[in-house]
Amino acid sequence: xxxxxxxxxxxxxxxxxEMLGDGRFKVICADGQIRVxxxxxxxxxxxxxxAGDYVIVALWDFDPAKGDIVHKYEKRDIEELKRRGYAxxxxxxxxxx
Numbered sequence: 001x002x003x004x005x006x007x008x009x010x011x012x013x014x015x016x017x018e019m020l021g022d023g024r025f026k027v028i029c030a031d032g033q034i035r036v037x038x039x040x041x042x043x044x045x046x047x048x049x050x051a052g053d054y055v056i057v058a059l060w061d062f063d064p065a066k067g068d069i070v071h072k073y074e075k076r077d078i079e080e081l082k083r084r085g086y087a088x089x090x091x092x093x094x095x096x097x
Contacts, residue, residue, distance in 0.1 A: 004080055005071050007056050012067075013086060014057045015093040016049055025049060025069065027057055028096045030089045035059075037067045047072050054078060054090070 007013050007030075014027040014037070023039040037057045039047060049055070049072060056071040073081065082090060 004077070004084075005056065006081070006084060006086075010061075011056050011058050011070065013081075013089055013093070014055050015096070016051050016053045016055060017096070018051060019049070027055065027067075027069075028093060029057060030093065032092075033065070035065055035067055037069050039069050043069070054081070054093070 012029045012031060014029040014035070016025050017028050017034065018026040020026060020036065023041075023044055025037050025039070027035050027037045029035055035057065037055070039049065047069070049069070054073040054077075055069045056073075057067040058070045059067040078090065081087075
C-alpha cells in the first residue's frame, strides 16, 4: 500500500463542482477560489472523476487561476484526511456544493 497523500507545496485540496468536458473540471479549492483544472493525459484513462469528488490540484506557476488534477481521494480516504487536520477544510468545501 502506498503512503497517504496530502497536498504539498503549490498544491491545494479541492472538490469537483462541474465537469466541463475535454478533461477539464470546475473545482472549488480550499482557499475559496473556483478554478478550472484539467486532468493530464497520463491520468485520463486511469482516473475517473465526477462532481463531488475530492482532489488535489497542482496550481500552475504562470496562471494560479488554473491547475492540474494530480490525485483523487476515494471515499474511505476522506476520514483519514479529517484525522490529519483537514476536517474544517472539508466542511468548508461541502458548503459550496
